[in-house]
Amino acid sequence: MRRREILAGATLLVAARPALAQFDPRLPAGTREIARMGALPGKRQLIELTDRPPNFETPLDAFRTPITPNDRFFVRYHLALIPEMDELRDWRVAIGGPGAERSVTLSLADLQRIAPPVTVTAVCQCSGNRRGLFQPHVPGVEWGIGAMGNARWTGVRLRDVLARAGVKSDTIEVAFDGADGPIVPETPDFVKSIPLARAIHSDTLLAWEMNGQPLPHFNGFPLRVVVPGWTATYWMKHVNRIELRTAPEENFWMKAAYRVPRGLFPTDMDFPTQMTQANEPITQIMVNSLVTNLQDGVRVPVGGFDIEGIAWDGGHGIRSVEVSTDRGETWQRARLGQDLGVYAFRPWTMRVQPGRAGPVQAMVRATSNAGQVQAARLVPNPAGYHHNVIQTLEVIAS
Numbered sequence: 001m002r003r004r005e006i007l008a009g010a011t012l013l014v015a016a017r018p019a020l021a022q023f024d025p026r027l028p029a030g031t032r033e034i035a036r037m038g039a040l041p042g043k044r045q046l047i048e049l050t051d052r053p054p055n056f057e058t059p060l061d062a063f064r065t066p067i068t069p070n071d072r073f074f075v076r077y078h079l080a081l082i083p084e085m086d087e088l089r090d091w092r093v094a095i096g097g098p099g100a101e102r103s104v105t106l107s108l109a110d111l112q113r114i115a116p117p118v119t120v121t122a123v124c125q126c127s128g129n130r131r132g133l134f135q136p137h138v139p140g141v142e143w144g145i146g147a148m149g150n151a152r153w154t155g156v157r158l159r160d161v162l163a164r165a166g167v168k169s170d171t172i173e174v175a176f177d178g179a180d181g182p183i184v185p186e187t188p189d190f191v192k193s194i195p196l197a198r199a200i201h202s203d204t205l206l207a208w209e210m211n212g213q214p215l216p217h218f219n220g221f222p223l224r225v226v227v228p229g230w231t232a233t234y235w236m237k238h239v240n241r242i243e244l245r246t247a248p249e250e251n252f253w254m255k256a257a258y259r260v261p262r263g264l265f266p267t268d269m270d271f272p273t274q275m276t277q278a279n280e281p282i283t284q285i286m287v288n289s290l291v292t293n294l295q296d297g298v299r300v301p302v303g304g305f306d307i308e309g310i311a312w313d314g315g316h317g318i319r320s321v322e323v324s325t326d327r328g329e330t331w332q333r334a335r336l337g338q339d340l341g342v343y344a345f346r347p348w349t350m351r352v353q354p355g356r357a358g359p360v361q362a363m364v365r366a367t368s369n370a371g372q373v374q375a376a377r378l379v380p381n382p383a384g385y386h387h388n389v390i391q392t393l394e395v396i397a398s
């Protein structure tokens with residue numbers, strides 16, 4: 001998107017939206033008032049929530065396979081000036097900062113020579129996924145269920161790249177900046193940091209491939225950060241600057257945004273340098289699941305039907321998925337499908353025999369290998385993060 005297009009298009013596009021959208025069955029609950037279907041270059045139709053910056057979510061049927069196709073993978077940006085592909089041709093990443101022994105600047109070819117490539121299959125999920133389903137309503141991008149996707153990410157371990165710069169012993173955080181920027185200088189640039197311990201974790205990558213292809217333009221071409229198990233806010237796209245920090249990153253996107261009340265959500269790793277008395281940065285993904293083959297209100301055969309879906313968490317893997325058709329009194333275990341790794345979507349399926357015609361309610365709950373279970377009730381928090389309430393689906397047997 002070029003600067004002049006953005007400015008010229010801004011007013012025209014806002015007015016035309018709602019009427020088209022409201023009865024499109026592809027639009028998930030919680031987004032129907034504001035969304036419509038739309039496409040970005042290189043992408044098939046996605047659910048368009050805003051176009052400047054582009055915020056497009058993945059429709060439900062794209063989750064019927066445990067790997068989310070690149071051309072249906074959601075897109076989220078905070079800032080509207082996104083570099084064009086040709087502007088990224090001479091792209092380099094600069095690594096330095098007070099915690100670095102030396103500054104280095106590397107091309108993609110340099111990165112690819114550091115070590116044999118590493119692939120991790122992992123869910124990239126926006127912290128605000130399902131915010132549109134919060135009741136009471138919380139302001140922000142009103143995502144439905146599709147601000148997430150699961151892909152095979154290939155690249156180099158971040159720790160092997162940091163070693164090129166040399167990590168001094170007083171380094172506490174590693175910060176990332178991308179090549180996108182704000183239209184107006186008053187908007188703070190999007191910079192995110194992670195604790196050093198998470199940066200040198202063997203699964204944290206700088207990735208240039210997604211599902212065996214170069215990263216799509218809108219998913220961070222040519223290089224993005226991949227922090228498996230952590231929400232996507234840290235997965236910096238078009239990353240061109242990496243800073244080894246000896247003091248906490250203080251910008252708006254760390255200090256004010258992406259925070260949750262302290263201790264409210266369990267995590268395996270603290271972010272000690274960013275904690276306050278009241279809150280802490282959002283980090284690890286919560287255990288969750290989604291029915292992918294049925295939507296509320298659809299007709300199903302009274303003689304029996306399958307419920308299929310996916311389950312995932314922040315890196316323990318899925319122990320079980322259970323389904324209840326009696327409002328939570330009894331639960332039956334679904335059959336788990338292919339295991340693509342602890343950070344990935346885990347497919348599951350369950351046969352239901354309604355026995356009689358009429359509405360059938362199905363509740364689905366996933367449990368992680370750490371014993372964490374989806375929330376029975378929404379855990380309210382000011383920014384509308386971590387919606388992992390047990391899904392209740394109602395279909396009609398006939």
Ligand SMILES: Nc1nc2c(c(=O)[nH]1)N[C@H]1C(S)=C(S)[C@@H](COP(=O)(O)O)O[C@H]1N2
Binds near residue numbers: 073077078125178237
């Ligand atoms: N450069 C850059 N990287 C970014 C962002 C951004 O606005 N700019 N948003 C982050 C957030 S909040 C999310 S949810 C993911 C979305 O990744 P995707 O667009 O590839 O789906 O990118 C992350 N990385």
Ligand SMILES: [Mo]
Binds near residue numbers: 076127128232233
């Ligand atoms: Mo996000």
